[in-house]
Amino acid sequence: MAGDVSRAREACLSLLAQHPADPSLLTLLALCEDASGQPKQALDQLQAICTDHPDQSRALFHWGRLAMAHGQPDQARQALSKAIELEPNHAASRHLLARLAYRSGQVDEAIEGFKTALMADRGYLPALCDLALAFTDVGDTQAALEAATKALKSDKTLPAGHLAMGTVLLAEGELVQAKQHFTQATDLDPDSTQGLVMLAKSHQQCREHREALAALDRLSGADKERLDARRIRALSLVQLGQTRAAQALLEGIVSQAPDVDGVLQLMDLYLHHNSEQALDGLRRQLLDQGAAMAELSELVGAVYCATQADRAHALELFQGLADSPVEAIAIRASLWRARLLLEMGQPSEMILALQHLDEVASPHPMVRLQMAQLAKQAGDVAFAGACLDQALAVEPLPDHLRAELIALHDQLNASPETESNQPPSQRS
Numbered sequence: 001m002a003g004d005v006s007r008a009r010e011a012c013l014s015l016l017a018q019h020p021a022d023p024s025l026l027t028l029l030a031l032c033e034d035a036s037g038q039p040k041q042a043l044d045q046l047q048a049i050c051t052d053h054p055d056q057s058r059a060l061f062h063w064g065r066l067a068m069a070h071g072q073p074d075q076a077r078q079a080l081s082k083a084i085e086l087e088p089n090h091a092a093s094r095h096l097l098a099r100l101a102y103r104s105g106q107v108d109e110a111i112e113g114f115k116t117a118l119m120a121d122r123g124y125l126p127a128l129c130d131l132a133l134a135f136t137d138v139g140d141t142q143a144a145l146e147a148a149t150k151a152l153k154s155d156k157t158l159p160a161g162h163l164a165m166g167t168v169l170l171a172e173g174e175l176v177q178a179k180q181h182f183t184q185a186t187d188l189d190p191d192s193t194q195g196l197v198m199l200a201k202s203h204q205q206c207r208e209h210r211e212a213l214a215a216l217d218r219l220s221g222a223d224k225e226r227l228d229a230r231r232i233r234a235l236s237l238v239q240l241g242q243t244r245a246a247q248a249l250l251e252g253i254v255s256q257a258p259d260v261d262g263v264l265q266l267m268d269l270y271l272h273h274n275s276e277q278a279l280d281g282l283r284r285q286l287l288d289q290g291a292a293m294a295e296l297s298e299l300v301g302a303v304y305c306a307t308q309a310d311r312a313h314a315l316e317l318f319q320g321l322a323d324s325p326v327e328a329i330a331i332r333a334s335l336w337r338a339r340l341l342l343e344m345g346q347p348s349e350m351i352l353a354l355q356h357l358d359e360v361a362s363p364h365p366m367v368r369l370q371m372a373q374l375a376k377q378a379g380d381v382a383f384a385g386a387c388l389d390q391a392l393a394v395e396p397l398p399d400h401l402r403a404e405l406i407a408l409h410d411q412l413n414a415s416p417e418t419e420s421n422q423p424p425s426q427r428s
Contacts, residue, residue, distance in 0.1 A: 008032050023053040057086040061093050073100055091121035107137050125151050132164035136171050144168045159189035173396035178202050193223045200232050209236035243269055260328050263296050279304045295329050311340055327361045338374050347378035365391035381412050
């Protein structure tokens with residue numbers, strides 16, 4: 001391959017000696033530079049070509065492609081838009097322009113862009129694979145499945161097709177099949193960063209945490225620093241009992257890019273390690289982030305108050321957060337409030353707190369299991385059973401979670417205490 005690029009470069013230079021201003025030859029030379037491992041030089045050359053020859057759609061496309069690859073979305077968008085003006089049916093340019101929209105979170109716009117690229121070329125598989133991913137993001141898994149199936153039907157050896165199919169199946173809870181497709185994607189393209197990250201994620205959801213870490217270890221040095229890869233690694237480390245390593249990793253993540261899940265995981269680790277001062281430090285760190293992190297800071301502060309036995313203030317804070325528009329915060333606040341009320345000997349108030357949670361959020365089956373456990377401790381078997389029934393009605397469920405739900409359900413049904421079938425508020 002290196003020899004082919006070298007020969008092509010030499011031939012291009014020979015022709016340029018005769019036609020030094022030929023934009024097609026200059027574009028080819030820039031592509032040779034890119035192929036020989038000098039993308040920055042290629043990018044600069046393509047930009048210069050497009051400045052001097054704004055009618056060169058091929059140069060514009062490759063300038064946009066390389067600008068996109070090197071984190072210059074504005075330049076990429078400008079170059080690709082001009083390429084499309086010159087060649088409206090250039091599927092590759094339309095596809096990359098749509099991918100830019102996708103990366104910036106404009107998923108609906110991206111879907112329309114991928115569809116437009118496919119209208120220009122029905123067989124353009126990269127757009128079909130990305131369309132499957134975008135449909136998955138908006139919850140249209142049927143359309144996503146159709147797009148991924150069509151891509152793989154056209155080419156069973158397409159890594160992006162297996163990646164798309166695995167992503168759809170993972171969203172559908174088909175963990176084993178998803179993992180098989182991610183494995184095929186990374187076998188076909190061992191350097192696929194996204195393939196390895198998704199393979200790790202599928203292993204993790206199958207509770208195969210050592211395998212998840214092994215997949216992440218296959219990433220290159222730079223790719224190992226991706227936020228999504230580090231988040232997956234941290235969660236698997238927690239599950240393997242390596243909580244100190246996970247804590248250090250999450251501290252770096254939260255410092256760089258605080259998000260709800262990362263903060264909640266770090267908070268749990270501080271509680272696990274009885275690091276109350278670190279918990280307060282996390283609260284202050286979030287407070288410095290301004291309004292965007294205000295509710296998270298308040299939640300961490302409420303938990304800190306609870307660890308300091310300041311129950312009255314903690315209850316007040318948790319009650320205010322129970323109606324948070326951020327569901328994860330509302331759920332955490334409600335569960336903490338319920339536990340405190342139970343500790344304070346107020347089971348009826350605790351059940352009301354859990355009922356409120358059921359009204360304002362759509363708790364995950366794992367959360368409903370926790371709600372059922374709390375209700376059981378409060379003696380309200382009826383409410384506990386209702387929580388379990390709602391959780392068991394969700395499909396698909398991981399096998400381990402289903403087993404836990406059924407085991408608790410059996411315990412409730414086997415209870416001989418008929419009095420406990422009544423809510424605490426109805427008992428004398």
